Amino acid sequence: MPKLDPSLLSPLPPFSRLPRDQISQILxxxxxxxxxxxVAIFDEGDAADRFFLLLDGYVRVVxxxxxxxxxxxxxxxxxxxxxIAKALQRTTYPATAMTAVESVVLCWPSRLWDGFVTxxxxxxxxxxKTVGDRLGEMHNRIAEMATLHVEQRIAxxxxxxxxxxxxxxxxxxxxxxxxxxxxxxxxxxxxxHTVSRLLSAWQKDGIVxxxxxxxxxxxxxxxxxLTDS
Amino acid sequence: MPKLDPSLLSPLPPFSRLPRDQISQILxxxxxxxxxxxVAIFDEGDAADRFFLLLDGYVRVVxxxxxxxxxxxxxxxxxxxxxIAKALQRTTYPATAMTAVESVVLCWPSRLWDGFVTxxxxxxxxxxKTVGDRLGEMHNRIAEMATLHVEQRIAxxxxxxxxxxxxxxxxxxxxxxxxxxxxxxxxxxxxxHTVSRLLSAWQKDGIVxxxxxxxxxxxxxxxxxLTDS
DNA sequence: AATTTTGTTTGTGCAAGATCAAAGAACGGG
DNA sequence: CCCGTTCTTTGATCTTGCACAAACAAAATT
Numbered sequence: 445m446p447k448l449d450p451s452l453l454s455p456l457p458p459f460s461r462l463p464r465d466q467i468s469q470i471l472x473x474x475x476x477x478x479x480x481x482x483v484a485i486f487d488e489g490d491a492a493d494r495f496f497l498l499l500d501g502y503v504r505v506v507x508x509x510x511x512x513x514x515x516x517x518x519x520x521x522x523x524x525x526x527x528i529a530k531a532l533q534r535t536t537y538p539a540t541a542m543t544a545v546e547s548v549v550l551c552w553p554s555r556l557w558d559g560f561v562t563x564x565x566x567x568x569x570x571x572x573k574t575v576g577d578r579l580g581e582m583h584n585r586i587a588e589m590a591t592l593h594v595e596q597r598i599a600x601x602x603x604x605x606x607x608x609x610x611x612x613x614x615x616x617x618x619x620x621x622x623x624x625x626x627x628x629x630x631x632x633x634x635x636x637h638t639v640s641r642l643l644s645a646w647q648k649d650g651i652v653x654x655x656x657x658x659x660x661x662x663x664x665x666x667x668x669x670l671t672d673s
Numbered sequence: 674m675p676k677l678d679p680s681l682l683s684p685l686p687p688f689s690r691l692p693r694d695q696i697s698q699i700l701x702x703x704x705x706x707x708x709x710x711x712v713a714i715f716d717e718g719d720a721a722d723r724f725f726l727l728l729d730g731y732v733r734v735v736x737x738x739x740x741x742x743x744x745x746x747x748x749x750x751x752x753x754x755x756x757i758a759k760a761l762q763r764t765t766y767p768a769t770a771m772t773a774v775e776s777v778v779l780c781w782p783s784r785l786w787d788g789f790v791t792x793x794x795x796x797x798x799x800x801x802k803t804v805g806d807r808l809g810e811m812h813n814r815i816a817e818m819a820t821l822h823v824e825q826r827i828a829x830x831x832x833x834x835x836x837x838x839x840x841x842x843x844x845x846x847x848x849x850x851x852x853x854x855x856x857x858x859x860x861x862x863x864x865x866h867t868v869s870r871l872l873s874a875w876q877k878d879g880i881v882x883x884x885x886x887x888x889x890x891x892x893x894x895x896x897x898x899l900t901d902s
Numbered sequence: 903a904a905t906t907t908t909g910t911t912t913g914t915g916c917a918a919g920a921t922c923a924a925a926g927a928a929c930g931g932g
Numbered sequence: 933c934c935c936g937t938t939c940t941t942t943g944a945t946c947t948t949g950c951a952c953a954a955a956c957a958a959a960a961t962t
Contacts, residue, residue: 515815529805538809576758579767582808583811586746587744590861591738591744594949626909632819635949635951636910637910657909672739823918864919866940867918867919867920886928907959908960909956912953913953913954918950924941927941928940930938932934
């Protein structure tokens with residue numbers, strides 16, 4: 445195992461106030477792992493014996509319904525912790541984490557969690573903040589699904605994606621990881637057919653441009669307008 | 674202000690392992706308040722300067738959409754903490770809390786939160802557990818809204834309600850606080866018209882029985898069946 | 903280069919449920 | 933007891949978006 449460099453963690457909020465030697469300690473307990481795109485890092489129901497930090501890539505938190513349909517609950521951008529079931533006193537993961545692209549994660553055994561919380565200043569604070577943010581996001585999504593129409597939900601989903609992962613190009617803002625219409629349908633609770641139709645229509649109107657697994661938003665403002673009408 | 678009795682808190686998980694004198698201390702900082710049915714205890718966006726324990730009654734966590742529609746996100750049964758924005762590092766409440774019936778709450782200033790967490794054993798653990806449970810519940814609701822039909826969602830909502838607040842009667846299990854079809858529609862993301870039609874049909878089939886603001890589930894098992902079909 | 907797999911587009915018919923409209927029933931306060 | 937308010941029911945109509953189906957296109961595999 446190559447020695448990991450403290451500079452990996454020092455820019456990240458939960459560790460940002462820690463001295464170099466403490467970060468080195470933390471890294472000594474971590475193992476780095478690489479995952480191919482589209483594989484499960486852990487599955488719903490597994491014993492939650494590890495927690496993770498996404499160093500690079502992109503991870504989706506996914507849930508399978510009894511009928512076997514997937515629902516995408518959350519997107520984890522790199523730099524965030526995930527799988528922190530221990531923080532909420534869970535013994536088992538409540539959902540599956542899948543890589544959207546090739547990804548690199550650090551992982552620690554869950555039994556170290558309590559030590560992290562007590563020993564490292566700001567760690568608990570920052571992680572509970574992200575829990576709070578996620579809870580708020582889910583709040584939003586429930587309200588959205590309850591009141592908005594498919595078109596508005598898809599517009600919202602695209603806006604959220606370009607805010608999180610948008611990369612500016614000459615033609616507009618591009619979602620910088622591969623995403624299929626199926627994925628978008630799983631985020632918005634509709635079918636891939638409907639998503640496809642809608643994106644086609646928007647492309648005709650010059651709002652977006654898409655190739656296979658690839659979406660560029662040319663006119664975000666028009667999407668915002670679709671959001672509340 | 675009449676002296677509050679420690680026996681109020683001692684059966685509740687966050688305080689259950691604490692000695693009597695510590696509970697007395699905690700109560701010395703609390704103020705009890707009574708609220709009429711249907712009023713807001715705090716509003717979305719208010720500064721989160723207090724946290725609450727529901728002693729008696731029933732509270733709904735509600736969110737207003739930009740278009741002015743209400744969405745009911747959560748139900749708080751008595752005995753639970755709520756408005757604990759501080760635990761997730763929020764300075765402002767992310768939703769509105771409304772009483773469903775006349776209710777009694779204890780409230781503490783948020784600045785005491787950190788002291789509670791560090792001084793009282795098990796307090797942090799138990800409260801983060803309920804946060805985890807709520808997050809899990811919201812997870813479920815998102816998946817539900819994304820994949821299930823109105824009929825199934827309403828069946829689920831009723832089942833959840835009778836599990837939380839069911840009171841057994843000779844005719845079946847009764848939801849023991851007043852609930853309108855409008856309420857149910859706000860929990861399930863549909864219209865009160867659809868809820869009304871569906872309840873009427875179920876009443877005809879002998880699954881439920883309802884009067885104004887009042888629902889008795891006569892045959893929970895048939896509801897479970899509706900859930901996955 | 904041929905073949906399979908995976909992702910996308912598009913058309914058509916249909917059904918679930920939203921919307922509009924109106925009236926009836928239960929309750930609460932004067 | 934009456935009246936206004938709130939809650940519920942029911943019918944008629946209309947829209948949305950789902951199901952099914954078939955074809956196409958791009959990538960991956962051989």
